[in-house]
Amino acid sequence: MSRLRIAPPPGLLPPLTEACPGHAGRQKVDCGTCQVRHLAVCSALSPEETEEMERAAGQLQLAPNELLVRQGQARIHVYSVTSGTLRTVRLMADGRRQVTGFLLPGDFIGLSGSAVHALDIEAVTASALCRFSQQDMRQLRTRFPHIERKMLERAFGELDANREYVVALARMSPVERLADFLLRLSARHARLGQDTPMLVLPMGRSDIADHLGLTVETVSRSFTKLRQQQLIALHGVQNVELLDRERLGALVHQGEA
Amino acid sequence: MSRLRIAPPPGLLPPLTEACPGHAGRQKVDCGTCQVRHLAVCSALSPEETEEMERAAGQLQLAPNELLVRQGQARIHVYSVTSGTLRTVRLMADGRRQVTGFLLPGDFIGLSGSAVHALDIEAVTASALCRFSQQDMRQLRTRFPHIERKMLERAFGELDANREYVVALARMSPVERLADFLLRLSARHARLGQDTPMLVLPMGRSDIADHLGLTVETVSRSFTKLRQQQLIALHGVQNVELLDRERLGALVHQGEA
DNA sequence: CGCATAGTTGAGTGCTATCAAATTACGTGG
DNA sequence: CCACGTAATTTGATAGCACTCAACTATGCG
Numbered sequence: 001m002s003r004l005r006i007a008p009p010p011g012l013l014p015p016l017t018e019a020c021p022g023h024a025g026r027q028k029v030d031c032g033t034c035q036v037r038h039l040a041v042c043s044a045l046s047p048e049e050t051e052e053m054e055r056a057a058g059q060l061q062l063a064p065n066e067l068l069v070r071q072g073q074a075r076i077h078v079y080s081v082t083s084g085t086l087r088t089v090r091l092m093a094d095g096r097r098q099v100t101g102f103l104l105p106g107d108f109i110g111l112s113g114s115a116v117h118a119l120d121i122e123a124v125t126a127s128a129l130c131r132f133s134q135q136d137m138r139q140l141r142t143r144f145p146h147i148e149r150k151m152l153e154r155a156f157g158e159l160d161a162n163r164e165y166v167v168a169l170a171r172m173s174p175v176e177r178l179a180d181f182l183l184r185l186s187a188r189h190a191r192l193g194q195d196t197p198m199l200v201l202p203m204g205r206s207d208i209a210d211h212l213g214l215t216v217e218t219v220s221r222s223f224t225k226l227r228q229q230q231l232i233a234l235h236g237v238q239n240v241e242l243l244d245r246e247r248l249g250a251l252v253h254q255g256e257a
Numbered sequence: 258m259s260r261l262r263i264a265p266p267p268g269l270l271p272p273l274t275e276a277c278p279g280h281a282g283r284q285k286v287d288c289g290t291c292q293v294r295h296l297a298v299c300s301a302l303s304p305e306e307t308e309e310m311e312r313a314a315g316q317l318q319l320a321p322n323e324l325l326v327r328q329g330q331a332r333i334h335v336y337s338v339t340s341g342t343l344r345t346v347r348l349m350a351d352g353r354r355q356v357t358g359f360l361l362p363g364d365f366i367g368l369s370g371s372a373v374h375a376l377d378i379e380a381v382t383a384s385a386l387c388r389f390s391q392q393d394m395r396q397l398r399t400r401f402p403h404i405e406r407k408m409l410e411r412a413f414g415e416l417d418a419n420r421e422y423v424v425a426l427a428r429m430s431p432v433e434r435l436a437d438f439l440l441r442l443s444a445r446h447a448r449l450g451q452d453t454p455m456l457v458l459p460m461g462r463s464d465i466a467d468h469l470g471l472t473v474e475t476v477s478r479s480f481t482k483l484r485q486q487q488l489i490a491l492h493g494v495q496n497v498e499l500l501d502r503e504r505l506g507a508l509v510h511q512g513e514a
Numbered sequence: 515c516g517c518a519t520a521g522t523t524g525a526g527t528g529c530t531a532t533c534a535a536a537t538t539a540c541g542t543g544g
Numbered sequence: 545c546c547a548c549g550t551a552a553t554t555t556g557a558t559a560g561c562a563c564t565c566a567a568c569t570a571t572g573c574g
Contacts, residue, residue, distance in 0.1 A: 096428045113413035155412035156370030162419045169426040170470030171353045213427030220554050
């Protein structure tokens with residue numbers, strides 16, 4: 001638990017200040033340094049309270065593919081992603097693999113009631129995180145009800161997102177799933193202030209495949225199909241240009257009566 | 258918002274008193290009457306506070322297939338299921354249907370951050386619910402932090418469950434999904450005090466199919482396969498006897514390293 | 515008792531996984 | 545900066561499994 005004044009993290013600095021609903025009207029703050037500070041400010045804590053939160057936090061750097069936690073480990077820490085991208089992975093004994101989600105800057109790791117981690121969490125790209133002990137977090141939650149409220153909102157948000165994800169997995173074709181994924185990722189980037197039609201995919205095809213319940217080959221073919229339909233353009237393998245969000249959305253939102 | 262002294266609900270009376278972790282060591286309470294009372298007691302509220310909660314609640318009865326809320330409606334109420342079974346349904350324009358979950362006694366409806374309902378909620382069997390306005394609920398949450406904590410725990414629980422569900426949808430064969438579903442439903446019944454090898458399925462095959470991302474035919478064939486392998490026995494269409502939980506579990510938990 | 519609905523079983527097709535190969539991207543060392 | 549080797553991605557051919565369509569059976573209700 002070291003005193004914080006965290007060095008500027010590598011990678012993009014998300015201007016979360018703007019995006020956070022709880023932040024409206026409050027003083028500007030340097031959210032690039034540490035998500036803890038952001039969380040505190042957005043929870044309407046005083047400067048003194050914010051400092052107390054920061055005291056409880058440690059920081060962490062991960063290289064690509066480095067493991068943060070392993071399935072089955074005791075959950076003694078919670079984390080806040082500062083920069084980079086991580087994936088949450090469920091492995092089955094026979095090798096089947098499911099990437100249940102990707103974690104971007106501002107995301108919180110620890111919205112679970114389980115005593116052990118249900119998932120591996122691995123860095124996709126070089127990443128930085130803030131770390132709290134569960135114990136400290138519990139104290140902070142008790143001490144600052146705003147934090148608890150904030151966590152509840154986050155949990156709600158994840159639940160809402162998860163319901164969409166479930167529909168995609170259960171009822172959409174490969175191309176639809178990919179379109180859904182690209183739009184969803186793009187929306188998250190937009191919330192982080194990167195609102196461009198050019199989307200950078202930090203993860204490889206196999207991560208995407210395992211996230212969408214498909215094989216690498218099918219994902220690749222789906223990219224090709226979207227490209228052939230002029231819905232996206234590929235600039236290298238990482239950079240996807242969303243040419244027609246309208247029609248991409250139409251692929252996905254066959255729904256909501 | 259009528260004063261409550263709710264008539265004994267139809268259907269089974271879940272002895273939730275025992276199951277709730279927050280309840281340990283506290284005085285017994287008649288949880289059969291209304292889940293609100295249960296929630297209050299399990300949140301360690303005083304009798305006066307409990308009464309205040311009950312005052313804010315209304316009750317509701319639903320006939321089979323009756324609609325509680327429709328996709329897109331404003332979310333002005335939250336609910337607690339007292340008896341019966343409900344399903345949450347996502348409909349797509351072209352008719353594709355996903356049953357994202359089933360709600361059993363003790364379940365809470367309203368763990369969402371959205372301003373509108375993302376799902377239809379329909380009664381599978383005759384059901385009874387307690388209803389609160391969101392507004393009242395928010396007040397109660399602010400007034401009794403225990404409630405907020407409880408909701409967070411519930412949200413965590415749902416998130417954890419959802420992650421399992423996602424793996425089933427994305428990576429399991431039809432037979433595995435069905436085995437997973439049966440065990441999961443059985444576990445929920447066990448938590449409600451119905452810990453028997455005989456499982457009653459309140460929902461029809463098409464609901465199960467749409468929950469597991471399959472067709473009715475495939476679900477039916479999967480039942481047959483499980484029966485042929487002596488893992489289950491069917492007594493009529495509704496009653497499933499779990500003959501070998503061990504091997505059923507083995508089908509599912511190919512996983513966790 | 516007859517009809518309507520729900521569930522099971524069967525046959526055939528299509529889509530996605532699988533297997534295999536070619537191509538591209540990338541990091542390393544010359 | 546380029547050549548090389550490795551890994552990642554794309555493309556192609558094939559096969560298996562779940563969906564579709566269809567018929568049949570069981571269940572429930574008037």
